[in-house]
Amino acid sequence: MRIVLDTAILVRGHGSTKGLARDLLIGIVESDHVLLLSNEMIYELAKVLRYPRMMALHGLSEGRIYDYVGFLRKSAEMVVLNALLVTPIRDVNDTAVMQTAVIGEGDVLLGSDTFGGGVDGRMASVAQKTTVCFTEGWAGTISKKYSPFRAYADIMQS
Numbered sequence: 396m397r398i399v400l401d402t403a404i405l406v407r408g409h410g411s412t413k414g415l416a417r418d419l420l421i422g423i424v425e426s427d428h429v430l431l432l433s434n435e436m437i438y439e440l441a442k443v444l445r446y447p448r449m450m451a452l453h454g455l456s457e458g459r460i461y462d463y464v465g466f467l468r469k470s471a472e473m474v475v476l477n478a479l480l481v482t483p484i485r486d487v488n489d490t491a492v493m494q495t496a497v498i499g500e501g502d503v504l505l506g507s508d509t510f511g512g513g514v515d516g517r518m519a520s521v522a523q524k525t526t527v528c529f530t531e532g533w534a535g536t537i538s539k540k541y542s543p544f545r546a547y548a549d550i551m552q553s
Contacts, residue, residue, distance in 0.1 A: 401506035435491035
């Protein structure tokens with residue numbers, strides 16, 4: 396299965412954490428599943444992890460952030476995004492995540508939020524084969540509302 400994890404899950408999945416996000420990330424990497432990421436997603440992740448409140452919360456040094464980003468680059472299939480591809484999504488800040496799923500032919504995009512309030516119904520025609528799953532919040536036109544436990548179990552069993 397080809398899987399995209401959104402930035403919020405990747406933030407919670409670094410090596411200093413214990414929990415479902417970390418378990419999910421390691422489970423994907425150590426299995427036959429393929430983690431899909433893009434340079435744009437990695438950039439956003441590194442930026443978020445460097446926020447002072449995030450560094451204080453997680454105790455991550457610049458070196459540990461660098462190592463985590465390196466681990467993700469080695470563990471994932473990197474997808475090259477296309478600035479001309481339109482992904483009808485309400486929050487343009489989530490475009491890189493959606494493009495990574497569409498261009499990388501992802502089977503599942505697992506997010507911890509609603510991608511800026513929801514996925515436009517037209518996305519069904521763009522991402523025909525990608526199942527969009529949210530672990531919290533609103534369940535949109537083509538999304539499934541999952542608990543983190545259910546998403547983890549479903550992905551690890553497939």
